[in-house]
Amino acid sequence: MERRIETERLILRPLQPGDARDVYEFAGDPRVNRFMPYALYTGIEQAHRWIASQGEDSDEFAFQLKSTGKVIGTGSVGLEEKDGLYHLGYNLNYDYWGRGYATEAARAMIRWAYECKGARDFSASRAVANTASGRVLEKCGFRPDHSGQYSKFDGSETFDALYYRLHLD
Numbered sequence: 125m126e127r128r129i130e131t132e133r134l135i136l137r138p139l140q141p142g143d144a145r146d147v148y149e150f151a152g153d154p155r156v157n158r159f160m161p162y163a164l165y166t167g168i169e170q171a172h173r174w175i176a177s178q179g180e181d182s183d184e185f186a187f188q189l190k191s192t193g194k195v196i197g198t199g200s201v202g203l204e205e206k207d208g209l210y211h212l213g214y215n216l217n218y219d220y221w222g223r224g225y226a227t228e229a230a231r232a233m234i235r236w237a238y239e240c241k242g243a244r245d246f247s248a249s250r251a252v253a254n255t256a257s258g259r260v261l262e263k264c265g266f267r268p269d270h271s272g273q274y275s276k277f278d279g280s281e282t283f284d285a286l287y288y289r290l291h292l293d
């Protein structure tokens with residue numbers, strides 16, 4: 125099944141080796157990394173390694189701007205074996221925030237998972253302080269389900285978090 129989605133302004137597709145520079149641009153930006161669990165990238169080779177690690181069955185999409193070809197973000201909607209929910213996540217290059225791109229990409233990934241994977245129940249989470257991400261989730265139809273906490277993978281910081289659910293018939 126081809127993993128390619130077209131929206132008004134974006135193409136969502138698997139990551140390619142040539143995307144490393146664009147990925148490093150946001151994965152190495154502390155403003156983007158602030159609430160993300162993964163460590164801030166400190167070199168482009170980390171982007172190369174991450175892209176190379178994506179297998180055929182990866183859930184990760186590159187968000188490519190149709191107008192310029194630039195990859196302005198990445199996201200995924202993947203089945204969590206432990207609870208059977210499709211978990212949604214995304215991050216975007218800081219220069220492109222506030223123009224509806226994350227919402228456009230998130231809606232497209234949800235629709236893709238619904239149509240191509242049979243997904244009906246979705247989950248997502250965000251730091252309480254990450255208001256923009258909460259808006260993206262609400263605009264996609266997610267509703268808060270419960271509170272909790274999560275930590276950076278290296279344990280350096282812990283955030284109060286809100287966990288969301290979305291059910292589609």
Ligand SMILES: CC(C)(COP(=O)(O)OP(=O)(O)OC[C@H]1O[C@@H](n2cnc3c(N)ncnc32)[C@H](O)[C@@H]1OP(=O)(O)O)[C@@H](O)C(=O)NCCC(=O)NCCS
Pocket residue numbers: 155156157159160214215216217220221222223224225226227228249250251254255256257259260
């Ligand atoms: C969260 C993120 C993906 C949003 O991307 P985006 O393309 O700017 O999102 P959109 O433009 O689609 O929507 C953002 C919404 O949040 C609102 N918003 C942005 N900053 C806000 C703030 N500080 N307070 C309240 N609302 C805010 C915007 O007004 C918009 O809502 P609206 O359409 O009702 O006006 C982006 O900020 C990002 O990559 N952050 C870093 C990574 C991250 O936190 N990922 C999510 C982890 S849960």
